[in-house]
Amino acid sequence: MKLGIIGAGNMGGAFYKGLAEKLGHEDLYLCDKHNEKMAAIGAKNFYNEPGEMLEKVDAVLIAVKPQAFDELIRQTGAGALTTKLLISMMAAVPIAKISAATDSARVVRIMPNLGVQVGKGVTGWVASNSATEEDQRYVQHMLEAVGEAVQVDDEDGLDRLSVITGCGPAYFFYLTELLTKKARTLGFSEDDARKMAEGTYIGSAALLAAGAEGANDGAAGAAHASRDAEAWRRAVCSKGGVTERAIATFEEHGMEKILNAGVDAALKRSDEMKKM
Ligand SMILES: NC(=O)c1ccc[n+]([C@@H]2O[C@H](COP(=O)([O-])OP(=O)(O)OC[C@H]3O[C@@H](n4cnc5c(N)ncnc54)[C@H](OP(=O)(O)O)[C@@H]3O)[C@@H](O)[C@H]2O)c1
Known part of the structure; x- marks a missing residue:
């Protein structure tokens, strides 16, 4: 699966580095407004705007701040994300909101913690009903590149996980x-x-x-x-x-x-x- 990460900040950058180190650069794409952030991470396939990147990838890791999500959707147009597996790390943005904004039913919410910055994170994740078995296997595999992964049953489970792993x-x-x-x-x-x-x-x-x-x-x-x-x-x-x-x-x-x-x-x- 080809993955595009939107947002090369603390978290998106840490995921890019961890994934590139464990799985290679080949199927990995990165997009951020700031070239210097992507250069500092050593990104190979990178873009300033999501549009062109989205044509190349099957899955998208949304690593922008929650308040930047609406602008991102305006920028890409909802349709550009509809057929993708969407993996969101935006805190407190529910699957229903992401699905409604993008028309994508295959949504996975993840909640990483600080340890991903050194490849020793613990990330909780929960999948929407429409995420396929293959999607779920991919998410588990991807998260294990930056530490441990814990699947939870529902979005409340992410909140309960967060007071242990996030805090x-x-x-x-x-x-x-x-x-x-x-x-x-x-x-x-x-x-x-x-x-x-x-x-x-x-x-x-x-x-x-x-x-x-x-x-x-x-x-x-x-x-x-x-x-x-x-x-x-x-x-x-x-x-x-x-x-x-x-x-x-x-x-x-x-x-x-x-x-x-x-x-x-x-x-x-x-x-x-x-x-x-
Ligand atoms: N930090 C944590 O410990 C933690 C833990 C769990 C979950 N999270 C979640 O992780 C997400 C990312 O947090 P972070 O601390 O890594 O944020 P961050 O450092 O602000 O990184 C986000 C990056 O994305 C860029 N960006 C925003 N909109 C964009 C767009 N449309 N196209 C291209 N680039 C765009 C931002 O540029 P600008 O700054 O110019 O907007 C910034 O460089 C958040 O949703 C947060 O809730 C964070």
Whole structure:
């Protein structure tokens, strides 16, 4: 399938790079108003306007801001998109609106997160009833080029996924900030405190990734095989030791309750915003 990406910003650009790296440039096209953005990404087949590109592609990844969608449709004319598989990453723009504006029934909504910028994203997706099996296989395959892909049953599922994967990077960065601040209060310099907190979490994420990937890498891989977060945590908490005391204190102070309340509040806000 030939794919044209409209929008070479943070997200469209990250998808282009990830897809070109994993699947090659041949079936990949890019369109953005700004040549310099497309040049910076190393795009090979690129256009300033969607018209000519749309003649060449079977599927279109819409990576413009939601408020730019109406202008895009005016520019292309709805008919130019009707026969394409449309994959939209526009937040909060429902499948029904995209279908109505383009007359295309084959619409897939995706919700990527920040990690796609380093090829380690988690992207949720949901397909309209008219998207074929082949369309769906293509979307899963395409998304796996920039990380993990999770199919959800309906568009509400994308909202529920978003408060985990979309907001999740902020939860992680927040914890890193708090640990950095705590290191400062224990007498470390700003530089050292950052090095300690960031380095610790980067190393931990790499261990978690090694566990998720299983025993593919010889002895080190075997040692890490199938370890999930809980298994790694238990490995760090020696019985009666200092880490175990820290975790017990987090639990006594309701850490799980606090996290759940934050995620629930995010979901409530997402519902409120849909009604605005
Ligand atoms: N950023 C995230 O973490 C995230 C997460 C999930 C979903 N999303 C969704 O991803 C989409 C893209 O976000 P982004 O942050 O990558 O946006 P962005 O950086 O603003 O990139 C969009 C690019 O598309 C260009 N563009 C707009 N209309 C165009 C047209 N008709 N023809 C050609 N180029 C056009 C824009 O140019 P101008 O700037 O000149 O308009 C800009 O270069 C949004 O819909 C957002 O909701 C983003």
